Every structure is written in C-alpha cells, then in structure tokens.
Amino acid sequence: MAIEVKVPALGESISSGILAGWQVKDGDIVEKDQVLYELETDKITSEGTAEAAGKISLKADEGDEVEIGQVIAEIDESAAGDSGSSEASEKETAEKDSEPAPEKETTDSPAVRRISEESGLDSAEVEGTGKGGRVTKGDMLSALEKKESAPEKSAPSKASAPAAKSEPKPTGDRPETRKKMSPLRRSIAQRLVSVQNESAILTTFNEVDMSAVMGLRKKYQDDFVKKHGIKLGFMSFFVKAVVEALKNVPGLNARLEGEELVQNHYYDIGVAVSTEKGLMVPVLRDCDQKSFSEIEQDLGDYAKKAREGKIQIDDLQGGVFSITNGGVFGSLLSTPIINPPQSGILGMHSIQQRPIAVDGQVVIRPMMYLAVSYDHRIVDGKEAVSFLVSIKNSIEDPARMLFGA
Structure with missing residues (x-):
C-alpha cells in the first residue's frame, strides 16, 4: 500500500512554500517519523516526517514551489521491514555507484535531465551546488550561460592573448550567482x-x-x-x-x-x-x-x-x-x-x-x-x-x- 506524503497545512495565510531540501533520496527505505524534507514558507521553515515506514518515491524536486495538500512523495509500506529487499536495494545502489553514467540518470532531477536532453550538456560536467553535491536546475542554467558565452570570449583571447592575461577587460559576463528569492x-x-x-x-x-x-x-x-x-x-x-x-x-x-x-x-x-x-x-x-x-x-x-x-x-x-x-x-x-x-x-x-x-x-x-x-x-x-x-x-x-x- 502506498502512503501519500502531502504538504501539510501550516496556517490560514499560507498557501504554498518552497521545497528547500530532501533529507532522503529517491528509493530510500525510511522509518516512521523520520525527517523527510524541509519546507520554507513566507513565515517559517518546517520539517516533514514520514507517517509510515517503507520505500519512498519522490514526486517533487528541491527548489520546487509546492501547494498545501500537494503530493510530493509516496511511501510503499510493502517494502518496510523487508531486509532481503533492503539488502538487494543496497547492492543495486552500490553497483550503480560504481558506474558514473547510470548514477547520474537516477540522481538527477527531472528538470536537470530535461535541460540536459534539450541542450546536450552533460550534467556530469557541471559542478553541483545542491545537497551532497547534487546538480540543480540553476547549476545547469548557469553552465549553459557560460558555455554560450565561451566562443565570444575565446576569439579575442587568441588574437591578443598577452593583453587578455595582463589586463582583462570588464564585459557583460562578469561572475555572478543567481538564485530564487526565498518565500x-x-x-x-x-x-x-x-x-x-x-x-x-x-x-x-x-x-x-x-x-x-x-x-x-x-x-x-x-x-x-x-x-x-x-x-x-x-x-x-x-x-x-x-x-x-x-x-x-x-x-x-x-x-x-x-x-x-x-x-x-x-x-x-x-x-x-x-x-x-x-x-x-x-x-x-x-x-x-x-x-x-x-x-x-x-x-x-x-x-x-x-x-x-x-x-x-x-x-x-x-x-x-x-x-x-x-x-x-x-x-x-x-x-x-x-x-x-x-x-x-x-x-x-x-x-x-x-x-x-x-x-x-x-x-x-x-x-x-x-x-x-x-x-x-x-x-x-x-x-x-x-x-x-x-x-x-x-x-x-x-x-x-x-x-x-
């Protein structure tokens, strides 16, 4: 039986929040009352816990804006206490960890995979700033911006390499970081x-x-x-x-x-x-x-x-x-x-x-x-x-x- 993990009501004036971070990974075996996620609203930051033990399937990504009552994960109770399944899952995870490419496919969020497929940019080449080094949507977009501006900066550097090294000229592509304002x-x-x-x-x-x-x-x-x-x-x-x-x-x-x-x-x-x-x-x-x-x-x-x-x-x-x-x-x-x-x-x-x-x-x-x-x-x-x-x-x-x- 699958238990839905919903965003709880936090007050009459709160209708949505930002999923600030998952404390578990997709496919993990979780215990009852274990902290699953952190939700940030325009007034407070709260934690969500598991109502039951089982295998969790994530339905929302870190950084997503979620509505009160929205299903953000499901917990399969049939997997609770199944040590054989747990061991098999751990073995499967270990095998995947030894293969970089498959690991990326399972850990990347849907948004990251979509950007990777549309742009051809491999997320493995992007430095992640998310929890545990996870590549976020923002990381991918920043990497794309840098990639698109790279040819424009490389041409003048070849023509006047010494000048570029000794005195770089300010351009519109100065280092900066963008992130969504918190609620x-x-x-x-x-x-x-x-x-x-x-x-x-x-x-x-x-x-x-x-x-x-x-x-x-x-x-x-x-x-x-x-x-x-x-x-x-x-x-x-x-x-x-x-x-x-x-x-x-x-x-x-x-x-x-x-x-x-x-x-x-x-x-x-x-x-x-x-x-x-x-x-x-x-x-x-x-x-x-x-x-x-x-x-x-x-x-x-x-x-x-x-x-x-x-x-x-x-x-x-x-x-x-x-x-x-x-x-x-x-x-x-x-x-x-x-x-x-x-x-x-x-x-x-x-x-x-x-x-x-x-x-x-x-x-x-x-x-x-x-x-x-x-x-x-x-x-x-x-x-x-x-x-x-x-x-x-x-x-x-x-x-x-x-x-x-």
Whole structure:
C-alpha cells in the first residue's frame, strides 16, 4: 500500500512554500517519523516526517514551489521491514555507484535531465551546488550561460592573448550567482514596501544612560543565574520599560482596521530575531504579568527555536508593539520600520562610552541611542516623544518599573 506524503497545512495565510531540501533520496527505505524534507514558507521553515515506514518515491524536486495538500512523495509500506529487499536495494545502489553514467540518470532531477536532453550538456560536467553535491536546475542554467558565452570570449583571447592575461577587460559576463528569492525574504520585502506605502512613518530619537541597568546586572547576575538558570540581559529591562510606556501612552497600543481605531488592552511584545532565513518577530505574551526571569526564559526559548528552525506560526502572530536591537550587530543609529498592523517599534542600538554633562560636570557614561518609529495616522508627535521619554526614564531609574512610578 502506498502512503501519500502531502504538504501539510501550516496556517490560514499560507498557501504554498518552497521545497528547500530532501533529507532522503529517491528509493530510500525510511522509518516512521523520520525527517523527510524541509519546507520554507513566507513565515517559517518546517520539517516533514514520514507517517509510515517503507520505500519512498519522490514526486517533487528541491527548489520546487509546492501547494498545501500537494503530493510530493509516496511511501510503499510493502517494502518496510523487508531486509532481503533492503539488502538487494543496497547492492543495486552500490553497483550503480560504481558506474558514473547510470548514477547520474537516477540522481538527477527531472528538470536537470530535461535541460540536459534539450541542450546536450552533460550534467556530469557541471559542478553541483545542491545537497551532497547534487546538480540543480540553476547549476545547469548557469553552465549553459557560460558555455554560450565561451566562443565570444575565446576569439579575442587568441588574437591578443598577452593583453587578455595582463589586463582583462570588464564585459557583460562578469561572475555572478543567481538564485530564487526565498518565500520568507519575498514576504519581508513585500511587507516593507507595503508598510512604507500605507503608513505615515515618522521616527523620534533620544539617548539613554545605561549605567543603572548595567550596575544592576553586574550586582545580581550571579544570583539570578543560580536561581533561574539563565542570564539577566538588557532586553527584559526594555520589554518591561515598553510595557510601562504603553500604559502611560496608550495611543501606541492601538491599530487601524479600515476606518476603525482598535485600542489594545493587553501587552504582547514582539522581539525581532535574526535567523539564517531572515528576520522573524516572535511574540512574548502578557509581558505585564511576567517577571524578568520569565521574559528572559521566553527570549532564550525563542532564540533556540530560531536557531533550530522550529519557530511556529502561532509564535509570530499577534503582538501590539515590537522591539528590534541593531546594537548586537554594531548599529549606532537607525530608523526601524513598524511591523503592521502595529503602530510603533522601538530600535535599540550599541552602547558606547561617551562624555555627557551631569550636574554641571562632564562624565563618561555608557550611552545608547533609542529610536521609536510610529504611524503618524494613529500617533501624534507629542505622544511618540512622551512614550520614548517614558522608556528613557524607566531604564535610567529601573525602580520606576517596580513601583509603577
């Protein structure tokens, strides 16, 4: 009996994805719950597992765009546990591995074979960039472009070989690599353009003295780690400061829906996380009710899930306000773009020792520039400035967050 491997539903807003890679080969014997493939969508990257054990037959290639519900493979359960068949299959595979030509016929994707047949280009002569050195459709197309341009470059090189070697002239065929934009990167690009077109974004700036927060971290870090098993970072202070600022200036805790202004009465804060696939903004729920240790634990869990590519759709949905920290990459100042339909976002930056005036004296303090971008359709300039000043006050005097001052 053949079991169909279908692309699962991953959320109401997701209709398709890119088959980023197969973890098995066509004809492999797979076990139940074994990871078969990696699927990349415009929001997350997820893994698909086998529902049953058996011999797998692949129906889609790496790099293909596949629809939700599409059959991308079949598993023949009759081959499960058949050691004789497995041994025969392994022997057959070993024999094929010793013959280069037949191996190419069985491992090349249908798209690669089609290009090879139409162009006469042998895939064995092409350097593969796919998983395990596998030749992809893009590799074949790149090789064809180089092959077509080769005669044009070879003629002048014969006529003036020394000049070509000593000082090659720039041409239109400069080295470059092309690849299809990932769904996540495509979605980010569309959202950035969309929010710029549909919102009236302004940014206000301020700077904050980090001495008090850094002093608290230094004083209580060891005890905090011993008690909670996780370090006390800067982000939990800023999350709490944002919650206090949203309470003081509720205009930034709102969103537009058509012609209606929706006021939020909860405090779910999104924190931008940079991953290999692109920027994601997982949401910390009910931050007004959480302690510093609970916020740090949530941040640690999301960071781990991001590294492992296991962030889910539910982790990214909702959120009333976002925080992004470009300082971890060395950014001194930036103008962050709001995460729609939210009305604001806080940008943190790198901490630098700078001279400032305190009580008529010039002192050196660890300073950070802060930026709040806001949707001017919802938020007035006075509100935005007041919001940022509230954050500044909370960070420079953390006791305010404990007593709600």
